[in-house]
Amino acid sequence: MSTQTPSPAxxxxxLPVVAQDADTGEILMLAHVSREALDRTRETGVAHYHSRSRxxxxxxxxxxxxxxxxxxxxxxxxxxxxxxxxxxxxxxxxTGYETCFYRTLDGETVADRVFDPEEVYE
Numbered sequence: 855m856s857t858q859t860p861s862p863a864x865x866x867x868x869l870p871v872v873a874q875d876a877d878t879g880e881i882l883m884l885a886h887v888s889r890e891a892l893d894r895t896r897e898t899g900v901a902h903y904h905s906r907s908r909x910x911x912x913x914x915x916x917x918x919x920x921x922x923x924x925x926x927x928x929x930x931x932x933x934x935x936x937x938x939x940x941x942x943x944x945x946x947x948x949t950g951y952e953t954c955f956y957r958t959l960d961g962e963t964v965a966d967r968v969f970d971p972e973e974v975y976e
Contacts, residue, residue, distance in 0.1 A: 863933045864889050868904055871936040873914075873946060876925045882946035883954040887936060892927075899924055901938055918974045920944030945969050 862869055868886040875882055885903040887895070891911050894902040901914040901922035915921030922940035929936055945968040947954040956965035 861933055862889075862892065862929055862936065868906070869934065869936055871903070871938055873901060873922060873938045873940050873942075876939040876941055880953055881955055882922075882940065882942055882952070892936070895924055895927070895938070901940060914946075915943065918944065918948070918969075920946065920969075920974075922946070948975070950974075 868888055869892075870884060871887045872884055873882045874880065886906055887902070888904040888911065891902040891904045894911065894913075898913075901924050903912055903914060904910070905912050913921070921943050922938065923943075924938050924940050926939040927936060928939070942952070945952045947956065948971060949956075950967040950969050950971045951965050952968050953965065957963055
């Protein structure tokens with residue numbers, strides 16, 4: 855069995871990354887990173903991602919102030935996914951919830967909003 859550290863495999867230019875609250879263990883969001891976004895995250899300690907819809911680098915919380923301080927970055931066994939352990943300021947979801955996973959598959963909302971997106975995103 856190999857114990858070699860896997861390097862992130864940017865086969866299509868992007869890797870999925872899960873953001874998890876470092877204290878509570880709650881999964882906050884799923885996004886994607888480019889090599890540039892990962893490098894910027896490592897340089898600054900603040901979560902950076904790649905927006906697939908806008909095809910650009912973005913810093914989490916740049917507009918809202920709801921930044922993610924990254925305490926640790928982990929890579930999965932195959933090197934094809936990352937985990938950011940973060941200290942989240944404010945809500946992680948642009949819809950106003952602490953986590954992007956605030957609904958069940960049946961559509962039931964199982965969390966409360968922590969901010970009003972209309973006030974944050976003008």
